[in-house]
Amino acid sequence: MTINLTEYGLKQTIQKTITATEQPRLGRVIEQHRELYQLITATGQRQAQVTGKLAHQATSATAFPAVGDWVLFSAGDDYTTLIDRILPRQSVLARGAVNQHDGQIIATNIDTIFICMSLNADFNVRRVERYLTIAWDSGAMPVLVLTKADVCTDRADKLRALADVTVGVPTVMCSAETGEGLEDLQPYLTAGQTVAFVGSSGVGKSTLINRLLGATVLATKTIRQDDDKGRHTTTSRQLLPLPSGACVIDTPGMRELQIFVGDLQQTFAEITALAADCKFNDCTHTSEPGCAVQAAVADGRVSLERLQSYQKLQREMSYQGLNSRQLEQAKIQRMFGGKQAMKRVKQRYHRD
Ligand SMILES: Nc1nc2c(ncn2[C@@H]2O[C@H](COP(=O)(O)OP(=O)(O)OP(=O)(O)O)[C@@H](O)[C@H]2O)c(=O)[nH]1
Ligand SMILES: [Zn+2]
Numbered sequence: 001m002t003i004n005l006t007e008y009g010l011k012q013t014i015q016k017t018i019t020a021t022e023q024p025r026l027g028r029v030i031e032q033h034r035e036l037y038q039l040i041t042a043t044g045q046r047q048a049q050v051t052g053k054l055a056h057q058a059t060s061a062t063a064f065p066a067v068g069d070w071v072l073f074s075a076g077d078d079y080t081t082l083i084d085r086i087l088p089r090q091s092v093l094a095r096g097a098v099n100q101h102d103g104q105i106i107a108t109n110i111d112t113i114f115i116c117m118s119l120n121a122d123f124n125v126r127r128v129e130r131y132l133t134i135a136w137d138s139g140a141m142p143v144l145v146l147t148k149a150d151v152c153t154d155r156a157d158k159l160r161a162l163a164d165v166t167v168g169v170p171t172v173m174c175s176a177e178t179g180e181g182l183e184d185l186q187p188y189l190t191a192g193q194t195v196a197f198v199g200s201s202g203v204g205k206s207t208l209i210n211r212l213l214g215a216t217v218l219a220t221k222t223i224r225q226d227d228d229k230g231r232h233t234t235t236s237r238q239l240l241p242l243p244s245g246a247c248v249i250d251t252p253g254m255r256e257l258q259i260f261v262g263d264l265q266q267t268f269a270e271i272t273a274l275a276a277d278c279k280f281n282d283c284t285h286t287s288e289p290g291c292a293v294q295a296a297v298a299d300g301r302v303s304l305e306r307l308q309s310y311q312k313l314q315r316e317m318s319y320q321g322l323n324s325r326q327l328e329q330a331k332i333q334r335m336f337g338g339k340q341a342m343k344r345v346k347q348r349y350h351r352d
Pocket of ligand 2: 283
């Protein structure tokens with residue numbers, strides 16, 4: 001069996017990081033079950049584990065493979081497959097995790113993040129800010145996907161409520177039920193692209209992916225309800241190729257999205273711009289004199305809710321107790337596995 005890995009998101013930028021002799025050992029993690037990883041390779045699927053060396057050298061959870069990772073594998077004893085190395089990540093979607101100091105990787109090597117939110121009960125502007133904060137930091141581009149348009153009777157109001165938050169973020173309104181708006185997702189689903197679906201449980205991610213697949217591959221709530229074996233909501237992530245040539249990563253619904261690292265400057269671009277005019281460099285925009293942000297709140301250019309949301313996320317991130325230099329180092333660790341590895345990648349890139 002020969003698999004065209006382009007259908008699983010393989011790009012030049014990944015291929016350039018390995019040598020010609022390493023090519024046959026290339027695979028992508030498409031699913032993970034504890035310490036077992038399902039890989040797609042040029043010759044088909046393989047179940048793999050990491051080498052003892054990789055596990056031993058790992059200083060954080062982010063040093064282990066995640067869904068979306070490109071890896072180099074080799075054959076171990078007894079026909080097992082071992083993951084020797086994770087190739088440098090082009091993007092990393094991560095969130096805070098309980099009892100973990102380094103966050104938890106949701107998915108890697110993604111081009112576009114579909115932030116899914118339903119237009120009914122789940123609709124929450126502050127949650128969009130939360131998702132955007134981690135998305136802008138990931139290296140992938142966010143797109144807001146408003147689902148269940150068929151049950152929404154006040155679309156204009158909903159869009160107005162989102163206007164300040166979605167500046168610079170493409171927004172698509174769609175329904176997996178009626179098919180409306182699905183064509184607007186297609187530009188992000190061209191051959192070779194990897195798209196991750198994130199969003200709360202029940203917003204319709206699995207239903208949407210099934211629709212794009214043209215088949216019921218993922219179990220959805222409706223199906224689950226008639227299933228007396230009582231299957232649960234999506235619990236694992238998986239990467240699936242679409243007929244369009246793109247591939248998608250389904251992530252389990254997250255009830256609470258803790259932020260580990262994020263990009264507030266981009267998510268709250270207008271507040272960042274205003275802050276430049278505050279009298280004090282380290283203005284917290286609470287009660288300082290000469291605060292340009294408070295002035296904007298006072299005359300209605302920025303809503304109070306939005307400023308509060310900004311401050312809340314800022315506090316949440318600083319709970320991690322990391323300064324900006326440490327955050328930068330943590331990011332290098334997440335993306336490349338360390339400073340040395342990052343240097344090697346850069347050298348290789350500039351050589352070719
Ligand atoms: N009216 C309407 N209902 C939808 C639509 N899409 C999904 N649903 C329903 O919403 C429920 C949840 O859909 P899922 O696809 O399971 O949601 P999910 O986001 O994958 O949920 P998790 O797997 O828990 O993360 C199901 O009952 C779907 O039938 C839609 O476009 N319109
Ligand atoms: Zn200020």
